Amino acid sequence: MRTRLLAATLTAFAAVSLAACSSSGSGTTAAGSTASGTPTASTAATTPAATAASTPATGDTAAATPGTPTTPAAGASDGPAPGAATPGAPDAPNTQAPSKPAPPADAGLPTKPGSDVTAKLVAALDAIDPAIVGGKSDQAVDRARTQCQSMYQFPKDRTKLVELANQRFTAPDHPQGFGDEKAGKILDALRATLCPPA
Template identity: 40%
Template sequence: MNRRATTALLAAVIAAAGLTACGSDKDSSTDSKNTPPPAPTTAAAAPATPAPAAPAASAAARAGIPPKPDAVTQAVYIRALSAISPTLVGGKEDRAVSRGRDTCGTIHSFPNDHDKVVSITRQRFSGATQVTTEQAETILTVVQTHLCPKG
Protein backbone atom coordinates (compact mmCIF):
# COMPACT_ATOMS: atom_id res chain seq x y z
CA MET A 1 0.00 0.00 0.00
CA ASN A 2 1.31 3.42 -0.80
CA ARG A 3 1.74 6.11 1.83
CA ARG A 4 -1.38 8.09 0.81
CA ALA A 5 -3.65 5.08 0.97
CA THR A 6 -2.22 4.10 4.37
CA THR A 7 -2.81 7.61 5.71
CA ALA A 8 -6.38 7.68 4.37
CA LEU A 9 -7.14 4.26 5.85
CA LEU A 10 -5.67 5.25 9.21
CA ALA A 11 -7.74 8.47 9.23
CA ALA A 12 -10.92 6.50 8.45
CA VAL A 13 -10.22 4.01 11.25
CA ILE A 14 -9.58 6.81 13.75
CA ALA A 15 -12.75 8.64 12.70
CA ALA A 16 -14.82 5.47 12.99
CA ALA A 17 -13.38 4.76 16.44
CA GLY A 18 -14.21 8.30 17.52
CA LEU A 19 -17.81 8.00 16.31
CA THR A 20 -18.22 4.68 18.08
CA ALA A 21 -16.90 6.13 21.35
CA CYS A 22 -19.29 9.10 21.15
CA GLY A 23 -22.57 7.21 21.36
CA SER A 24 -25.75 9.13 22.01
CA ASP A 25 -27.83 8.96 25.19
CA LYS A 26 -30.94 9.01 23.00
CA ASP A 27 -30.56 5.33 22.09
CA SER A 28 -29.97 4.16 25.67
CA SER A 29 -32.89 6.13 27.10
CA THR A 30 -35.42 4.56 24.72
CA ASP A 31 -34.21 0.97 25.21
CA SER A 32 -35.56 0.56 28.72
CA LYS A 33 -38.45 2.63 29.97
CA ASN A 34 -38.59 0.86 33.34
CA THR A 35 -35.02 1.65 34.31
CA PRO A 36 -34.61 4.99 36.07
CA PRO A 37 -31.96 7.31 34.73
CA PRO A 38 -28.63 7.17 36.53
CA ALA A 39 -28.22 9.57 39.47
CA PRO A 40 -26.13 12.59 38.61
CA THR A 41 -22.61 12.61 39.91
CA THR A 42 -21.47 15.31 42.28
CA ALA A 43 -19.62 17.15 39.51
CA ALA A 44 -22.63 17.05 37.21
CA ALA A 45 -25.05 18.08 39.98
CA ALA A 46 -22.96 21.07 40.98
CA PRO A 47 -24.19 24.32 39.49
CA ALA A 48 -22.09 25.61 36.66
CA THR A 49 -20.25 28.68 37.89
CA PRO A 50 -17.59 30.45 35.93
CA ALA A 51 -14.47 29.80 37.96
CA PRO A 52 -12.37 32.65 36.52
CA ALA A 53 -14.94 35.32 37.42
CA ALA A 54 -14.30 35.18 41.16
CA PRO A 55 -10.51 35.51 40.90
CA ALA A 56 -10.87 38.26 38.29
CA ALA A 57 -13.34 40.15 40.47
CA SER A 58 -11.11 39.87 43.52
CA ALA A 59 -8.07 40.93 41.48
CA ALA A 60 -9.97 44.02 40.33
CA ALA A 61 -11.04 44.74 43.91
CA ARG A 62 -7.42 44.43 45.09
CA ALA A 63 -6.46 46.92 42.37
CA GLY A 64 -9.07 49.36 43.70
CA ILE A 65 -11.47 48.90 40.78
CA PRO A 66 -15.03 48.78 42.05
CA PRO A 67 -17.80 46.62 40.59
CA LYS A 68 -20.15 48.13 38.04
CA PRO A 69 -22.55 50.54 39.73
CA ASP A 70 -26.27 49.94 40.00
CA ALA A 71 -28.56 51.77 37.59
CA VAL A 72 -29.34 54.65 39.96
CA THR A 73 -25.70 55.28 40.84
CA GLN A 74 -24.73 55.09 37.17
CA ALA A 75 -27.41 57.61 36.19
CA VAL A 76 -26.26 60.09 38.84
CA TYR A 77 -22.62 59.61 37.82
CA ILE A 78 -23.42 60.12 34.11
CA ARG A 79 -25.39 63.30 34.90
CA ALA A 80 -22.48 64.65 36.95
CA LEU A 81 -19.99 63.93 34.13
CA SER A 82 -22.29 65.48 31.54
CA ALA A 83 -22.53 68.62 33.68
CA ILE A 84 -18.74 68.99 33.41
CA SER A 85 -18.86 68.49 29.65
CA PRO A 86 -21.35 66.62 27.47
CA THR A 87 -18.46 65.23 25.41
CA LEU A 88 -17.22 63.22 28.41
CA VAL A 89 -20.09 60.77 27.94
CA GLY A 90 -21.06 61.41 24.33
CA GLY A 91 -23.82 58.79 24.42
CA LYS A 92 -21.37 56.07 25.49
CA GLU A 93 -22.34 55.52 29.10
CA ASP A 94 -20.65 52.13 29.45
CA ARG A 95 -17.36 53.64 28.31
CA ALA A 96 -17.72 56.54 30.77
CA VAL A 97 -18.41 54.10 33.61
CA SER A 98 -15.45 51.94 32.62
CA ARG A 99 -13.18 54.97 32.57
CA GLY A 100 -14.45 56.02 35.98
CA ARG A 101 -13.89 52.57 37.46
CA ASP A 102 -10.38 52.53 36.02
CA THR A 103 -9.80 55.94 37.58
CA CYS A 104 -10.64 54.43 40.97
CA GLY A 105 -7.84 51.95 40.30
CA THR A 106 -5.47 54.79 39.48
CA ILE A 107 -6.40 56.59 42.70
CA HIS A 108 -5.75 53.34 44.57
CA SER A 109 -2.40 52.79 42.81
CA PHE A 110 -1.07 56.31 43.39
CA PRO A 111 -2.55 57.47 46.71
CA ASN A 112 0.30 59.92 47.36
CA ASP A 113 0.72 61.35 43.85
CA HIS A 114 -2.29 63.55 43.15
CA ASP A 115 -0.63 65.24 40.16
CA LYS A 116 -0.08 61.87 38.48
CA VAL A 117 -3.69 60.83 39.14
CA VAL A 118 -4.92 64.11 37.61
CA SER A 119 -2.67 63.64 34.59
CA ILE A 120 -3.83 60.06 33.99
CA THR A 121 -7.47 61.09 34.47
CA ARG A 122 -7.03 63.91 31.98
CA GLN A 123 -5.61 61.49 29.40
CA ARG A 124 -8.22 58.80 30.11
CA PHE A 125 -11.21 61.10 29.64
CA SER A 126 -9.82 63.07 26.70
CA GLY A 127 -11.29 62.08 23.38
CA ALA A 128 -12.44 64.30 20.55
CA THR A 129 -12.12 67.18 23.00
CA GLN A 130 -9.15 67.52 25.32
CA VAL A 131 -9.94 67.59 29.03
CA THR A 132 -8.36 70.46 30.96
CA THR A 133 -6.56 70.03 34.27
CA GLU A 134 -9.45 71.78 36.01
CA GLN A 135 -11.96 69.42 34.39
CA ALA A 136 -9.80 66.43 35.39
CA GLU A 137 -9.89 67.64 39.01
CA THR A 138 -13.69 67.85 38.84
CA ILE A 139 -13.92 64.43 37.15
CA LEU A 140 -11.85 62.98 40.00
CA THR A 141 -14.28 64.40 42.53
CA VAL A 142 -17.25 62.94 40.63
CA VAL A 143 -15.56 59.54 40.27
CA GLN A 144 -14.60 59.40 43.95
CA THR A 145 -18.07 60.49 45.03
CA HIS A 146 -20.06 58.06 42.89
CA LEU A 147 -17.88 55.08 41.93
CA CYS A 148 -14.87 54.51 44.17
CA PRO A 149 -15.19 52.30 47.21
CA LYS A 150 -15.53 54.20 50.43
CA GLY A 151 -12.94 53.62 53.06
Template identity: 75%
Template sequence: MRTRLLAATLTAFAAVSLAACSSSGSGTAASGTTGSPTASATSAASTASAAASTPAADATTAPTPAAPAPATPGGPASGTSSPGAADAPNTPAPPKPAPPTDAGLPTKPGNEATAKLVAALEAIDPAIVGGKPEQAVDRARNQCQSMYQFPKDRAKLVELANQRFTDAGHPQGFGTEKAEKIIDALRATLCPPA
Protein backbone atom coordinates (compact mmCIF):
# COMPACT_ATOMS: atom_id res chain seq x y z
CA MET A 1 0.00 0.00 0.00
CA ARG A 2 2.85 2.41 0.81
CA THR A 3 4.42 1.71 -2.56
CA ARG A 4 1.21 2.67 -4.32
CA LEU A 5 0.86 5.80 -2.22
CA LEU A 6 4.47 6.76 -2.96
CA ALA A 7 3.92 6.16 -6.70
CA ALA A 8 0.76 8.28 -6.64
CA THR A 9 2.54 11.07 -4.76
CA LEU A 10 5.43 11.08 -7.26
CA THR A 11 2.99 11.10 -10.14
CA ALA A 12 1.13 14.04 -8.61
CA PHE A 13 4.40 15.91 -8.10
CA ALA A 14 5.40 15.25 -11.74
CA ALA A 15 1.99 16.43 -12.97
CA VAL A 16 2.22 19.61 -10.89
CA SER A 17 5.75 20.27 -12.20
CA LEU A 18 4.67 19.74 -15.81
CA ALA A 19 1.62 21.94 -15.39
CA ALA A 20 3.72 24.71 -13.86
CA CYS A 21 6.33 24.48 -16.63
CA SER A 22 3.84 24.46 -19.48
CA SER A 23 1.82 27.38 -18.10
CA SER A 24 4.76 29.60 -17.11
CA GLY A 25 5.48 30.80 -20.68
CA SER A 26 2.04 31.03 -22.26
CA GLY A 27 -0.44 31.33 -19.39
CA THR A 28 -2.37 28.22 -20.49
CA ALA A 29 -3.04 25.14 -18.47
CA ALA A 30 -2.55 21.59 -19.63
CA SER A 31 -6.14 21.42 -20.85
CA GLY A 32 -5.59 24.37 -23.17
CA THR A 33 -7.66 26.91 -21.17
CA THR A 34 -6.32 30.11 -19.73
CA GLY A 35 -5.57 29.99 -16.03
CA SER A 36 -2.98 30.49 -13.38
CA PRO A 37 -0.26 27.98 -12.47
CA THR A 38 -1.88 27.56 -9.08
CA ALA A 39 -5.16 26.42 -10.63
CA SER A 40 -3.26 23.96 -12.80
CA ALA A 41 -1.37 22.61 -9.83
CA THR A 42 -4.59 22.23 -7.86
CA SER A 43 -6.29 20.26 -10.63
CA ALA A 44 -3.21 18.09 -11.08
CA ALA A 45 -3.02 17.42 -7.34
CA SER A 46 -6.69 16.40 -7.25
CA THR A 47 -6.08 14.05 -10.18
CA ALA A 48 -3.14 12.51 -8.36
CA SER A 49 -5.06 12.03 -5.10
CA ALA A 50 -7.90 10.39 -7.03
CA ALA A 51 -5.36 8.03 -8.58
CA ALA A 52 -3.90 7.26 -5.15
CA SER A 53 -7.29 6.33 -3.69
CA THR A 54 -8.08 3.98 -6.60
CA PRO A 55 -6.23 0.65 -6.33
CA ALA A 56 -3.86 0.14 -9.23
CA ALA A 57 -3.04 -3.19 -10.80
CA ASP A 58 0.68 -2.39 -10.96
CA ALA A 59 2.65 -0.02 -8.76
CA THR A 60 4.80 1.19 -11.70
CA THR A 61 1.82 2.16 -13.84
CA ALA A 62 0.88 5.75 -13.29
CA PRO A 63 -1.63 7.93 -15.03
CA THR A 64 -0.03 10.10 -17.69
CA PRO A 65 -0.83 13.80 -17.67
CA ALA A 66 -2.48 15.31 -20.73
CA ALA A 67 -0.09 16.94 -23.16
CA PRO A 68 -0.41 20.71 -23.46
CA ALA A 69 -2.10 21.98 -26.63
CA PRO A 70 0.42 23.34 -29.12
CA ALA A 71 0.22 27.08 -29.55
CA THR A 72 1.61 29.23 -32.31
CA PRO A 73 2.21 32.61 -30.72
CA GLY A 74 1.69 35.45 -33.17
CA GLY A 75 0.66 33.09 -36.00
CA PRO A 76 -2.68 33.20 -37.78
CA ALA A 77 -5.48 31.05 -36.49
CA SER A 78 -6.18 27.92 -38.46
CA GLY A 79 -8.59 28.45 -41.32
CA THR A 80 -7.53 32.04 -41.93
CA SER A 81 -5.20 33.32 -44.56
CA SER A 82 -2.43 35.81 -44.14
CA PRO A 83 -2.29 38.94 -46.30
CA GLY A 84 -0.79 38.27 -49.70
CA ALA A 85 -1.61 34.56 -49.63
CA ALA A 86 -2.62 32.96 -52.91
CA ASP A 87 -6.18 32.38 -51.75
CA ALA A 88 -6.70 35.90 -50.36
CA PRO A 89 -9.63 37.57 -52.14
CA ASN A 90 -8.01 41.03 -52.25
CA THR A 91 -4.86 39.92 -54.06
CA PRO A 92 -4.67 41.59 -57.50
CA ALA A 93 -4.33 39.32 -60.52
CA PRO A 94 -0.88 39.25 -62.12
CA PRO A 95 -0.61 41.31 -65.31
CA LYS A 96 -1.02 39.52 -68.63
CA PRO A 97 2.27 38.84 -70.36
CA ALA A 98 2.91 40.88 -73.47
CA PRO A 99 2.55 38.96 -76.72
CA PRO A 100 5.83 38.05 -78.42
CA THR A 101 7.17 40.58 -80.87
CA ASP A 102 6.76 38.13 -83.74
CA ALA A 103 3.10 37.34 -82.91
CA GLY A 104 1.12 36.95 -86.10
CA LEU A 105 4.23 36.91 -88.28
CA PRO A 106 3.94 33.89 -90.55
CA THR A 107 6.97 31.75 -91.28
CA LYS A 108 8.75 32.28 -94.54
CA PRO A 109 6.70 30.43 -97.15
CA GLY A 110 8.08 27.64 -99.29
CA ASN A 111 8.38 27.82 -103.08
CA GLU A 112 4.80 26.73 -103.75
CA ALA A 113 3.26 29.20 -101.28
CA THR A 114 5.54 31.98 -102.55
CA ALA A 115 4.41 31.30 -106.13
CA LYS A 116 0.71 31.50 -105.07
CA LEU A 117 1.31 34.75 -103.17
CA VAL A 118 3.23 36.38 -106.05
CA ALA A 119 0.54 35.31 -108.53
CA ALA A 120 -2.21 36.77 -106.32
CA LEU A 121 -0.36 40.08 -105.95
CA GLU A 122 0.48 40.32 -109.68
CA ALA A 123 -3.19 39.68 -110.48
CA ILE A 124 -4.01 42.89 -108.59
CA ASP A 125 -1.17 44.90 -110.22
CA PRO A 126 2.12 43.55 -111.60
CA ALA A 127 3.94 46.59 -110.21
CA ILE A 128 3.21 45.41 -106.62
CA VAL A 129 5.79 42.63 -107.00
CA GLY A 130 7.85 44.54 -109.58
CA GLY A 131 10.15 41.59 -110.30
CA LYS A 132 11.20 41.35 -106.63
CA PRO A 133 9.32 38.36 -105.19
CA GLU A 134 11.48 38.15 -102.02
CA GLN A 135 10.75 41.78 -101.19
CA ALA A 136 7.03 41.23 -101.83
CA VAL A 137 7.04 38.19 -99.50
CA ASP A 138 8.73 40.18 -96.70
CA ARG A 139 6.22 43.02 -97.08
CA ALA A 140 3.37 40.50 -97.12
CA ARG A 141 4.61 38.80 -93.94
CA ASN A 142 4.82 42.17 -92.15
CA GLN A 143 1.32 43.05 -93.35
CA CYS A 144 0.09 39.69 -91.97
CA GLN A 145 1.52 40.64 -88.58
CA SER A 146 -0.35 43.95 -88.69
CA MET A 147 -3.51 42.06 -89.63
CA TYR A 148 -3.01 39.94 -86.51
CA GLN A 149 -2.46 43.02 -84.32
CA PHE A 150 -5.39 45.05 -85.72
CA PRO A 151 -7.92 42.44 -86.84
CA LYS A 152 -10.95 44.79 -86.79
CA ASP A 153 -9.35 48.06 -87.90
CA ARG A 154 -9.71 47.82 -91.65
CA ALA A 155 -8.79 51.49 -92.22
CA LYS A 156 -5.50 51.02 -90.34
CA LEU A 157 -4.70 47.90 -92.36
CA VAL A 158 -5.36 49.73 -95.65
CA GLU A 159 -3.09 52.57 -94.50
CA LEU A 160 -0.31 50.11 -93.58
CA ALA A 161 -0.67 48.26 -96.88
CA ASN A 162 -0.24 51.55 -98.76
CA GLN A 163 2.89 52.28 -96.70
CA ARG A 164 4.40 48.83 -97.28
CA PHE A 165 3.57 48.08 -100.88
CA THR A 166 5.19 50.90 -102.87
CA ASP A 167 7.35 51.32 -105.94
CA ALA A 168 8.88 54.20 -107.90
CA GLY A 169 5.64 54.87 -109.73
CA HIS A 170 3.53 54.59 -106.55
CA PRO A 171 5.52 56.12 -103.65
CA GLN A 172 2.32 56.59 -101.59
CA GLY A 173 1.08 53.04 -102.23
CA PHE A 174 -1.39 51.69 -104.75
CA GLY A 175 -4.49 53.35 -103.33
CA THR A 176 -7.38 52.23 -101.13
CA GLU A 177 -9.01 49.87 -103.64
CA LYS A 178 -5.81 47.94 -104.41
CA ALA A 179 -4.76 47.96 -100.75
CA GLU A 180 -8.10 46.27 -99.89
CA LYS A 181 -7.42 43.64 -102.56
CA ILE A 182 -3.87 43.10 -101.22
CA ILE A 183 -5.28 42.45 -97.73
CA ASP A 184 -7.79 39.94 -99.13
CA ALA A 185 -5.09 38.22 -101.19
CA LEU A 186 -2.82 37.89 -98.16
CA ARG A 187 -5.63 36.39 -96.11
CA ALA A 188 -6.26 33.83 -98.83
CA THR A 189 -2.63 32.86 -99.42
CA LEU A 190 -0.22 33.66 -96.59
CA CYS A 191 -1.68 35.02 -93.36
CA PRO A 192 -2.78 32.55 -90.72
CA PRO A 193 -6.57 32.47 -90.20
CA ALA A 194 -7.78 34.98 -87.63
Protein backbone atom coordinates (compact mmCIF):
# COMPACT_ATOMS: atom_id res chain seq x y z
CA MET A 1 0.00 0.00 0.00
CA ARG A 2 2.72 2.43 0.91
CA THR A 3 4.74 1.39 -2.11
CA ARG A 4 1.84 2.13 -4.42
CA LEU A 5 1.29 5.49 -2.77
CA LEU A 6 4.98 6.35 -3.07
CA ALA A 7 5.02 5.26 -6.71
CA ALA A 8 1.96 7.38 -7.44
CA THR A 9 3.57 10.39 -5.73
CA LEU A 10 6.79 9.98 -7.68
CA THR A 11 4.89 9.64 -10.92
CA ALA A 12 2.92 12.78 -10.23
CA PHE A 13 6.09 14.67 -9.31
CA ALA A 14 7.78 13.55 -12.51
CA ALA A 15 4.78 14.68 -14.54
CA VAL A 16 4.82 18.12 -12.91
CA SER A 17 8.57 18.41 -13.50
CA LEU A 18 8.19 17.52 -17.15
CA ALA A 19 5.38 20.00 -17.56
CA ALA A 20 7.51 22.71 -15.95
CA CYS A 21 10.48 21.93 -18.18
CA SER A 22 8.25 21.90 -21.20
CA SER A 23 6.72 25.22 -20.22
CA SER A 24 10.18 26.77 -19.61
CA GLY A 25 11.48 25.56 -22.95
CA SER A 26 8.51 26.91 -24.84
CA GLY A 27 8.90 30.28 -23.02
CA THR A 28 12.53 30.49 -24.11
CA THR A 29 11.51 29.68 -27.61
CA ALA A 30 8.84 32.36 -27.47
CA ALA A 31 11.34 34.95 -26.27
CA GLY A 32 13.82 34.03 -28.97
CA SER A 33 12.98 32.52 -32.35
CA THR A 34 11.89 29.17 -33.68
CA ALA A 35 14.14 26.79 -35.47
CA SER A 36 12.97 28.13 -38.80
CA GLY A 37 14.02 31.74 -37.80
CA THR A 38 10.48 33.11 -37.84
CA PRO A 39 9.75 35.55 -34.98
CA THR A 40 7.40 34.18 -32.39
CA ALA A 41 4.20 35.85 -31.34
CA SER A 42 5.90 37.15 -28.22
CA THR A 43 8.69 38.77 -30.23
CA ALA A 44 6.20 40.24 -32.66
CA ALA A 45 4.23 41.64 -29.77
CA THR A 46 7.20 43.44 -28.22
CA THR A 47 8.72 44.81 -31.42
CA PRO A 48 6.11 47.51 -32.17
CA ALA A 49 6.28 48.76 -28.59
CA ALA A 50 10.05 49.06 -28.76
CA THR A 51 9.77 50.75 -32.14
CA ALA A 52 7.21 53.20 -30.84
CA ALA A 53 9.41 54.02 -27.84
CA SER A 54 12.44 54.78 -30.03
CA THR A 55 10.58 56.68 -32.76
CA PRO A 56 9.13 60.12 -31.95
CA ALA A 57 5.47 60.64 -32.56
CA THR A 58 4.54 62.56 -35.68
CA GLY A 59 4.21 66.32 -35.03
CA ASP A 60 6.05 66.15 -31.70
CA THR A 61 8.60 68.95 -32.14
CA ALA A 62 10.02 68.45 -28.65
CA ALA A 63 11.19 64.91 -29.57
CA ALA A 64 12.39 65.83 -33.07
CA THR A 65 15.36 64.03 -34.51
CA PRO A 66 18.64 65.80 -33.56
CA GLY A 67 19.92 68.04 -36.36
CA THR A 68 16.47 68.51 -37.90
CA PRO A 69 15.18 72.13 -37.59
CA THR A 70 11.88 72.43 -35.89
CA THR A 71 8.96 74.06 -37.63
CA PRO A 72 7.55 77.15 -35.86
CA ALA A 73 4.02 76.95 -34.61
CA ALA A 74 1.25 78.06 -36.90
CA GLY A 75 0.80 81.83 -36.91
CA ALA A 76 4.30 82.50 -35.57
CA SER A 77 6.63 84.78 -37.52
CA ASP A 78 10.07 86.33 -37.17
CA GLY A 79 8.75 89.91 -37.40
CA PRO A 80 7.21 92.01 -34.62
CA ALA A 81 3.68 91.30 -33.51
CA PRO A 82 0.95 93.31 -35.25
CA GLY A 83 0.50 96.68 -33.63
CA ALA A 84 3.89 96.54 -31.90
CA ALA A 85 6.10 99.59 -32.29
CA THR A 86 9.10 99.11 -34.54
CA PRO A 87 12.37 99.77 -32.65
CA GLY A 88 13.94 103.05 -33.71
CA ALA A 89 10.85 104.25 -35.56
CA PRO A 90 10.00 107.88 -34.81
CA ASP A 91 6.74 108.48 -32.98
CA ALA A 92 6.13 111.73 -34.78
CA PRO A 93 7.25 113.39 -38.02
CA ASN A 94 10.70 114.91 -38.02
CA THR A 95 10.36 118.24 -36.25
CA GLN A 96 14.02 119.22 -36.41
CA ALA A 97 14.41 122.91 -37.09
CA PRO A 98 15.92 123.72 -40.48
CA SER A 99 19.56 124.72 -40.39
CA LYS A 100 20.26 128.41 -40.31
CA PRO A 101 21.41 129.62 -43.72
CA ALA A 102 24.91 130.96 -43.95
CA PRO A 103 25.12 134.75 -43.94
CA PRO A 104 25.92 136.39 -47.27
CA ALA A 105 29.50 137.26 -48.05
CA ASP A 106 28.78 140.97 -47.73
CA ALA A 107 27.00 140.66 -44.34
CA GLY A 108 27.80 143.69 -42.20
CA LEU A 109 29.39 145.57 -45.08
CA PRO A 110 27.84 149.06 -45.25
CA THR A 111 26.97 150.64 -48.55
CA LYS A 112 29.30 153.24 -49.95
CA PRO A 113 28.46 156.41 -48.03
CA GLY A 114 27.39 159.71 -49.51
CA SER A 115 29.46 162.87 -49.32
CA ASP A 116 28.02 163.98 -45.99
CA VAL A 117 28.79 160.67 -44.20
CA THR A 118 32.21 160.59 -45.86
CA ALA A 119 32.96 164.08 -44.56
CA LYS A 120 31.98 163.05 -41.00
CA LEU A 121 34.13 159.92 -41.21
CA VAL A 122 37.18 161.78 -42.49
CA ALA A 123 36.77 164.46 -39.81
CA ALA A 124 36.55 161.77 -37.07
CA LEU A 125 39.66 159.99 -38.33
CA ASP A 126 41.62 163.25 -38.75
CA ALA A 127 40.77 164.05 -35.13
CA ILE A 128 42.57 160.85 -34.11
CA ASP A 129 45.57 161.32 -36.43
CA PRO A 130 45.64 163.17 -39.78
CA ALA A 131 47.99 160.53 -41.17
CA ILE A 132 45.20 157.91 -41.00
CA VAL A 133 43.42 159.44 -44.01
CA GLY A 134 46.50 161.17 -45.43
CA GLY A 135 44.47 163.04 -48.05
CA LYS A 136 43.09 159.76 -49.51
CA SER A 137 39.48 159.87 -48.43
CA ASP A 138 38.29 157.15 -50.86
CA GLN A 139 40.94 154.73 -49.57
CA ALA A 140 40.02 155.57 -45.97
CA VAL A 141 36.32 154.91 -46.72
CA ASP A 142 37.08 151.51 -48.30
CA ARG A 143 39.17 150.50 -45.28
CA ALA A 144 36.47 151.74 -42.94
CA ARG A 145 33.75 149.73 -44.73
CA THR A 146 35.85 146.52 -44.53
CA GLN A 147 36.53 147.18 -40.84
CA CYS A 148 32.79 147.60 -40.26
CA GLN A 149 32.23 144.12 -41.72
CA SER A 150 34.80 142.64 -39.33
CA MET A 151 33.07 144.45 -36.47
CA TYR A 152 29.82 142.76 -37.53
CA GLN A 153 31.47 139.33 -37.67
CA PHE A 154 33.33 139.65 -34.32
CA PRO A 155 31.15 141.99 -32.25
CA LYS A 156 32.58 140.92 -28.87
CA ASP A 157 36.22 140.28 -29.78
CA ARG A 158 37.70 143.76 -29.35
CA THR A 159 41.25 142.44 -29.27
CA LYS A 160 40.85 140.92 -32.73
CA LEU A 161 39.18 144.07 -34.06
CA VAL A 162 42.04 146.25 -32.80
CA GLU A 163 44.50 143.90 -34.50
CA LEU A 164 42.57 144.10 -37.79
CA ALA A 165 42.38 147.92 -37.58
CA ASN A 166 46.17 148.09 -37.22
CA GLN A 167 46.50 145.88 -40.32
CA ARG A 168 44.07 147.95 -42.43
CA PHE A 169 44.78 151.52 -41.40
CA THR A 170 48.43 152.03 -42.26
CA ALA A 171 50.54 154.87 -43.60
CA PRO A 172 54.07 155.19 -44.96
CA ASP A 173 55.20 156.34 -41.52
CA HIS A 174 53.04 153.70 -39.79
CA PRO A 175 53.39 150.41 -41.77
CA GLN A 176 52.30 148.36 -38.70
CA GLY A 177 49.29 150.56 -37.96
CA PHE A 178 48.82 153.34 -35.44
CA GLY A 179 48.99 151.24 -32.29
CA ASP A 180 46.35 149.70 -30.09
CA GLU A 181 45.21 152.96 -28.49
CA LYS A 182 44.53 154.75 -31.79
CA ALA A 183 43.13 151.58 -33.34
CA GLY A 184 40.57 151.47 -30.52
CA LYS A 185 39.64 155.09 -31.24
CA ILE A 186 39.24 154.23 -34.95
CA LEU A 187 36.73 151.53 -33.99
CA ASP A 188 34.74 154.04 -31.93
CA ALA A 189 34.81 156.58 -34.77
CA LEU A 190 33.53 154.01 -37.28
CA ARG A 191 30.69 153.00 -35.01
CA ALA A 192 29.66 156.62 -34.60
CA THR A 193 29.74 157.50 -38.30
CA LEU A 194 29.69 154.60 -40.78
CA CYS A 195 29.11 151.15 -39.32
CA PRO A 196 25.45 150.12 -38.98
CA PRO A 197 24.28 149.75 -35.39
CA ALA A 198 24.87 146.27 -33.93
